[in-house]
Amino acid sequence: MASGMTGKDMFSKSKKLMIVDGNSLVHRGFHAIPHLSTSKGEPSNGVYGFVMIFLNAIKQIKPDYVAVAFDVSGPTFRHKMFSDYKAKRVKAPQELYDQIPKVKEFVKSLNLPIFEKQGYEADDVIGTIVKHKEGGVKNIIVTGDLDALQLVNDHTSVFTTKKGLTETIEYDEAEVKNRYGFGPEYVIDYKALRGDPSDNIPGVIGIGEKGACELIKKFGHIEDLYKALENPSTSSANKAASLPEKLRHKLIDQKKEALLSKKLATIDTKSPVGFDIEKTLFGNYNAATALKFLQEMEFKSLLDKLPRIQNQESGIMNQEGKPINKNYHLIKTQKKLDALIAELKKQKGFAVDTETTSQKEIEAELLGVAVCYQTGEAYYIPVSKQKVLGSLNLDISGLKRVLLDNNIEKYGHNIKYDYAVLNLAGIDLQPLSFDTMIAAYLLNPGARGLSLDNLTFTHFGYQMQPIEDLIGKGKNQITLIDVPVEKVAQYSCEDADFTLQLKEKLESQIIKEKLAKVFYEIDMPLIPVLALMEKAGVKLDTGYLSRFSKIVGKDLESLEKRIHKIGGGDFNIASPKQLKEILFTKLQISTADIKKTKTGLSTAASELEKMKDKHPIISLILEYRE
Structure with a gap:
């Protein structure tokens, strides 16, 4: 060691x-x-x-x-x-x-x-x-x-x-001793003395939890207890003699039961189990x-x-655990991009996933877009220079037109992020037809795991590649711009692919649960509204807020002085401990009907409301807290 x-x-x-x-x-x-x-x-x-x-x-x-x-x-x-x-x-x-x-x-x-x-x-x-x-x-x-x-x-x-x-x-070991006052090695002695009614282990009738603990602390194992009781020459004989006579008789008369109880309580650690x-x-x-x-x-x-x-072996697994064709493509040439755009134009809709340099939309630089119009196959189009890529000089004007085409549905997971990032890049993604994250929430509002990888695992039993595999963790974490584009393409295509798979699965559930009206008429139309509100921000009148802050500050200072005067001295009004001392000890305000917490009487707003008529300081404290 x-x-x-x-x-x-x-x-x-x-x-x-x-x-x-x-x-x-x-x-x-x-x-x-x-x-x-x-x-x-x-x-x-x-x-x-x-x-x-x-x-x-x-x-x-x-x-x-x-x-x-x-x-x-x-x-x-x-x-x-x-x-x-x-x-x-x-x-x-x-x-x-x-x-x-x-x-x-x-x-x-x-x-x-x-x-x-x-x-x-x-x-x-x-x-x-x-x-x-x-x-x-x-x-x-x-x-x-x-x-x-x-x-x-x-x-x-x-x-x-x-x-x-x-x-x-x-x-x-420490926690066992904290509970009983002795270590794990004496637990069977405890059961030997106290017994166990649930298992019909007799123990010594008349000895309960407290008595068993005290005997073990004094004598240790029950064998040592009985030696002290039966042999006056042992070092513990005096302790045994000091026990109440009635207790000594109980122990001696029920020795057989105590020893049997210990055997019954002892776990066999040599059972024939391979x-x-x-x-x-x-x-x-x-x-x-x-x-x-x-x-x-x-x-x-x-x-x-x-x-x-x-x-897990590589390969997408569907709900039945059968392999699905995995075919993710990095678009490197204009010819392949034009062919992809031609296919996208034929579709009713497709899933979209953007890759950027930041999780914060306003700070993010768009690196590329993944699209998926049939499950098991997806395409990644880099739109800015990335590691091991160089300059492809792809003309993405055709891609922009498809992303803007209001006749082709767009699906995403947390599509508000993709919408905001593309909007900042000059692309107004339309129409936003299905968000798998919102759909999952509507179907199970109590669920916490609404990330794409959680939902994919929950619905398909497939473990997606974590982003940390690409960018690392902690102080050495990098951004996707420094990750080889081939790896980014695989990662992004997987996101787009499973977004489409989730959309196809959750869409029918939304209809079945009669949530279509809420989803399509309220939640989905709100996405671009919220994204543009976040982009625009809120204009603040800082001059007015500064003046108002001074007014509130003076009011608080005045309130604080009045509270301290009534309370008989300075104290921290925000401290529950100090407030309890003033209210219940110094001012002797009645504690009838006041709830108690682990640290004593509560000074929560609900409890102060009960005391409003009992002392003038209470109303001032409530006003101060507001």
Whole structure:
């Protein structure tokens, strides 16, 4: 280990294996979302909960490897030790168990292995997996069951939901100690003393959470506790003798139950489960299969949360995962440009994508235009000098006329940007007939992933080339003008191609959902209006604003003095902490019906409104805030 580097530092750079407790997540989802089913009436709350927690864990953990473990129905080795194991557990509704095959179908759609073993619980399978011999791999167990905390060590943590399905916490050794007051190695002793009603683990009757924690802090493992109780010569005998007599009798009388409970609570880390970490490598899967599953389950809100594919082969994939002809062209000669223009004139419409030097329309220099009039084939026309291109001296006047032709529809993704850039270059793009970004928003207003690459992945399972592949990141980032034009052409043609594919898919959905009037009569006509407004800007009367600022400044200064006078001294009116001190401590204003936050009583506007009649300072503070 390098000098000054801690184990934790090394850990942060290691690869990650995420091990998922399948049954636990299904149960968590099923009970967190009481009523959810598909349009066919098929219950789906357990599946939805699993998928949601799983995808959230993937996003936060960013694992290199993923394994999923499940329980197998039937008795386990624990039932042989204790026939009443889990005997009092109320059986979950059958509709929960009916959803587990669907969960497994989702796992398999991600090309992930499932681990399960007859006679063992998922916890035992997970416990065995985390004992793998692969060096430099951190284990993160994703579960809703805190039994797994006993497995936490310097290379294993537990990731679990804290509240609902999205608020999470990751337990490392320090976090376990913070929760219980002792480390992970004592978790099974805790269950041995306290018991676990959900699994019908008896424990020691009469000892609860607090009592179990105190005993462990004093004696450690229960074996050491019983040595102290039964052997006066041990160093801990005096501590044992100081325990209340009633408690000592409970412990001694129920020793057998306590030791049995510890065995029942202990996860078997040597179950006969074959594990090959290479088979759990995550990221290489058929996105179309996973997307189809989510679509069939009607999990629309989760479509754009699927992780991106790491090792996708080149070639466009349609929704069924079948290859589509990929044929992107860089127009280098006038002859080819004239032939393309002749074809464009025959079309009802085509997709347009511009490439520039900036994401800000006003600052952007137009580099080229990609067009696509049939899916799978697109063309890039450079209009300014770019790297490895030189001067082509292309006459683009014919292209301009096609872009201006009001009889040929133009489609784009965030076409307002393309319109603004072309407008600044002297080309009034007409007509703006379809914007796939606006259409996607109308169809799913709650979605966040409205970028072209997100929508392409969601609808077609295809991972588009990221712009960073061309221009890099951070301080060494360049602009497209410095990228070889052949690469820019491929990138831009891909954008135009998938814009057309999305247009063809979303257009029918807009009609089906009865959104055509809003889309075609309100949203689309507004695009050039907004673009030209942004280009023109807003004229400001800076002289008037300057004079008005001075007037407002004087009013605020006057208000501030009045507030300070009533409050009995200077304080920061904008500071909630100082304001609370003045209102509730110094002025003793009643706090009845005032909401509390994590930091104490609230001084939000809604709460101040409740106090308007209780003290004259309140109205002044509200006026000051306005």
